[in-house]
Amino acid sequence: MSQEQPRADSYSAADPEPTGRLSRRSFVSLAAGATFVLGFCLPTRRTSEAAEREDFAPNAFIRIDRQGGVTLIMPQVEMGQGVYTSLSMVMADELDADWSRVRVEHAPADIKHYANPMIGDLATGNSNSIRAFWKPMRQAAARTRACLVGAAALSWGVPPAECRTENGIVIHDRTGRKSAYGALVGRAAAIEPPNDPPLKDISAFRLIGRPLKRLDTPEKADGKVRYGIDVMPPNVKFATLAASPVLGGKVAHVDDHRARAIPGVRQVVVLDDVVAVVGDHMWAAKCGLEALEITWDDGPNGGVTSELIWSRLRDASLREGAVAKEVGDVARTLGSNSAPASDVVTATFEMPLLAHPTMEPLNCTVHVTPTSAEAWIGTQVMERVHAAVAKAAGLPESQVNVHNHLIGGGFGRRLEPDMAYTAARIAKQVEGPVKVVWTREEDIRHDIFRPAYHDRLWARLDGDRIVGWKHRVSGSSILARWAPPVFKNGVDGDGVDSAADTPYDIPNLRVEFNREEPPGVVTGWWRGVGPNNTVFAIESFIDELARKARRDPIDFRRVHLNKTPRLQAALDLVREKSGWGSALPARCGRGVSAQTSFGSFIATVVECEVDKSGEVKLRRVTTAVDTGIAVNPDTIMAQLQGGHVFGLTAALSGYNPLAKGPVQQSNFHDYRMLRIDQTPPIDIHLIKSDAAPGGIGEAGTVAALPALRNAIYAATGVALRRMPIDRKLLARSERT
Amino acid sequence: MITLLVNGEQRQVDVPHDMPLLWVLRDVLSLTGTKFGCGIAQCGACTVHLEGKPVRSCVLPVGTIGARAITTVEAIGATPNGARVQKAWLDLEVIQCGYCQSGQIMSATALLDAIPSPDDADIDAAMAGNICRCGTYVRIREAIKRAAGEVGSS
Numbered sequence: 099m100s101q102e103q104p105r106a107d108s109y110s111a112a113d114p115e116p117t118g119r120l121s122r123r124s125f126v127s128l129a130a131g132a133t134f135v136l137g138f139c140l141p142t143r144r145t146s147e148a149a150e151r152e153d154f155a156p157n158a159f160i161r162i163d164r165q166g167g168v169t170l171i172m173p174q175v176e177m178g179q180g181v182y183t184s185l186s187m188v189m190a191d192e193l194d195a196d197w198s199r200v201r202v203e204h205a206p207a208d209i210k211h212y213a214n215p216m217i218g219d220l221a222t223g224n225s226n227s228i229r230a231f232w233k234p235m236r237q238a239a240a241r242t243r244a245c246l247v248g249a250a251a252l253s254w255g256v257p258p259a260e261c262r263t264e265n266g267i268v269i270h271d272r273t274g275r276k277s278a279y280g281a282l283v284g285r286a287a288a289i290e291p292p293n294d295p296p297l298k299d300i301s302a303f304r305l306i307g308r309p310l311k312r313l314d315t316p317e318k319a320d321g322k323v324r325y326g327i328d329v330m331p332p333n334v335k336f337a338t339l340a341a342s343p344v345l346g347g348k349v350a351h352v353d354d355h356r357a358r359a360i361p362g363v364r365q366v367v368v369l370d371d372v373v374a375v376v377g378d379h380m381w382a383a384k385c386g387l388e389a390l391e392i393t394w395d396d397g398p399n400g401g402v403t404s405e406l407i408w409s410r411l412r413d414a415s416l417r418e419g420a421v422a423k424e425v426g427d428v429a430r431t432l433g434s435n436s437a438p439a440s441d442v443v444t445a446t447f448e449m450p451l452l453a454h455p456t457m458e459p460l461n462c463t464v465h466v467t468p469t470s471a472e473a474w475i476g477t478q479v480m481e482r483v484h485a486a487v488a489k490a491a492g493l494p495e496s497q498v499n500v501h502n503h504l505i506g507g508g509f510g511r512r513l514e515p516d517m518a519y520t521a522a523r524i525a526k527q528v529e530g531p532v533k534v535v536w537t538r539e540e541d542i543r544h545d546i547f548r549p550a551y552h553d554r555l556w557a558r559l560d561g562d563r564i565v566g567w568k569h570r571v572s573g574s575s576i577l578a579r580w581a582p583p584v585f586k587n588g589v590d591g592d593g594v595d596s597a598a599d600t601p602y603d604i605p606n607l608r609v610e611f612n613r614e615e616p617p618g619v620v621t622g623w624w625r626g627v628g629p630n631n632t633v634f635a636i637e638s639f640i641d642e643l644a645r646k647a648r649r650d651p652i653d654f655r656r657v658h659l660n661k662t663p664r665l666q667a668a669l670d671l672v673r674e675k676s677g678w679g680s681a682l683p684a685r686c687g688r689g690v691s692a693q694t695s696f697g698s699f700i701a702t703v704v705e706c707e708v709d710k711s712g713e714v715k716l717r718r719v720t721t722a723v724d725t726g727i728a729v730n731p732d733t734i735m736a737q738l739q740g741g742h743v744f745g746l747t748a749a750l751s752g753y754n755p756l757a758k759g760p761v762q763q764s765n766f767h768d769y770r771m772l773r774i775d776q777t778p779p780i781d782i783h784l785i786k787s788d789a790a791p792g793g794i795g796e797a798g799t800v801a802a803l804p805a806l807r808n809a810i811y812a813a814t815g816v817a818l819r820r821m822p823i824d825r826k827l828l829a830r831s832e833r834t
Numbered sequence: 835m836i837t838l839l840v841n842g843e844q845r846q847v848d849v850p851h852d853m854p855l856l857w858v859l860r861d862v863l864s865l866t867g868t869k870f871g872c873g874i875a876q877c878g879a880c881t882v883h884l885e886g887k888p889v890r891s892c893v894l895p896v897g898t899i900g901a902r903a904i905t906t907v908e909a910i911g912a913t914p915n916g917a918r919v920q921k922a923w924l925d926l927e928v929i930q931c932g933y934c935q936s937g938q939i940m941s942a943t944a945l946l947d948a949i950p951s952p953d954d955a956d957i958d959a960a961m962a963g964n965i966c967r968c969g970t971y972v973r974i975r976e977a978i979k980r981a982a983g984e985v986g987s988s
Binding site: 177178179180309311312314315316318319320321322323324325327328330336361362378379380381384455456457458459504505506507508509535537538732733736739740741742743744747765766767771772773774775777779780 | 849850853854857858860861862864865866867868869870871872873874876877879906907908910911920923924927929930931932933934935936939957958959961962963964965966967968969970971972973974975
């Protein structure tokens, strides 16, 4: 069977050639969840006379002015996860800066200085901002601090070792001398920073570990914030667009005479894959778009339905996959596929394609002239957007300027530059700047979807112990498109993340990956990425095995986690806090999930009620988390609360995008998001830890789906094997 | 020409009568605090006040407004409940990406204007029209109660 990528070239996210910079090693962390950090070189600038007038900017992340203001430059984009505040806390703590004088600035599209060391690209994703920059940013701050101390010590004629720093001031206790950082700016630039300055001991943290207020939220409360969609360059025009209802289809013919007659419509731009209407405002553009008569050429994907995609995945799952992990002797323990051991338990689990809908619809504002291009956008991949705009405009990258903005929801959708590429192609046809805004309908129907996965699992029990385990993941490979060098030997490291490195200690274990691309559908990152699927399958299957072994689900997990005490501790805490084991009303149940995804140790209990019509009512969510050092504990709680809602939405959405060919769902009336009246109390309990920080932005999403599934299992006895939840299956059920 | 009363100021706009208020605010008056989320009154991101009542500006034809007063998030802080809601939102760190929060704050302020001490059912009824993809609902509920408490104590 062909392993070729589906045709996506018309707007391919891979177009901007992002991959030359990525190496297998630089990406290994994304693939395996490990915390490999590249060597990180920061530029230093130490001169002299110029320094007498300038700010002190000893590296790419920190700039101190003569008034003592500290500007921290953020390579990671703020999309609600609180990273501007958390990374600032990491640096300001090591720098001993005065927190009230810290301001934040977004980094330019400069891959040399600002690449994410765990991804090797300018990218905010994989819940790794803190993990990736924890050490390099602390080192940069420590070097900066050493220069400030050195400058003060030199001017006072005292050894630097006798000086200490506090709240933006260097202090020499013996002589009672003090100097504010701002006053040391000129002299500090002449001090050679140490290569490997000692970093603070945890006990000396002054900011890290405190629930400090976020730096980005005040302007989000009064309407002053400018997301990408809010930019207003002088004389900007507004455009909206339509692409083929059949994914990958092309424009065959456009009759625009009615559209052009609408007041405020200025121009109709026809490209090979999209038609855009440009107007004086979005309303004119929208009315113009609706008045167009477009004939589409469906191309080869006209017959693609979700059933076709599922049948291809199910067929693929019968093939032996590429081996991602093998320990012990699985063949002997489980038998062969044709002659399995008689007591082997098997199950299959499925996760559907899924759209992201971020609250800020896709948009990008671009101004193309013959010699330059300027773009305004909120993106998780600044450099890829920069390259995409340059390619679309037909200009060298040096003539392109991209402004990054705060993001109105990323969730992985803005790890792709396709919207910038499309907007820039439209802008090339337009005089002056044009803001291209996708309608919600186009945003949902032309998403870069989360992959559909089919997981097949085998296990064998000996008493209450799992002695053999095989897990075969079949699905598309995002990495093969997004970072081709990382896709090696048929294994997508993201597709088997949290499966190949399952925390459960099983003596004979094999994990396989089977790449099977859905025809016509481009798949991409979606909050929770690979673990969304693998953890759902594993935690669902484990619950079924626990029932088979007649063990409590938490006890059953615990006995397989003796090598992972941090996860055992999370399970113990969630057992206590969730009221696990206490009596519940009829048709109510509790379900648990446990995971180590993104380097955090998380146990979650969902409590729900399933009524006789199959409606699921969420009653309560309780989570215990050990994420290592909690840089900002309030942000961690917020991310888990929100992550849970995101996952529960996916479970309850009823989403089935290609049931009849073109994507049916188009807006929030038929792709249902969880709302406040459906959201239960969510309690998060942090476990204190001195370990290095783990990732947290996506972990709550991953945890929610299997915990809910297992709660439904407990409430009804129905062992759901697919997401989203099928209410029809539950309506028929009686409590077991 | 249509004359609108926006945040206490008379504004003249030369736009079609059927144009939704949302696009007049954003694209003509550059009041971008009010957000586009769905265009069909399903998500609440575009919520503004008309004579103090919450409305979805994405489906409100500008020609039907007449002299009625429009208040957007840019000016809601000048009202006592708007200021209390904004403060509670920041005190409890409700906001994540923030894109839906203009609408949330407008809906919450209208709720407190109508019901000074809302219970959970009142909050559900008033806020269920506002989607938040970041999932800040738990804190929204708490912040409304906090803001309501400050009404009582002031």
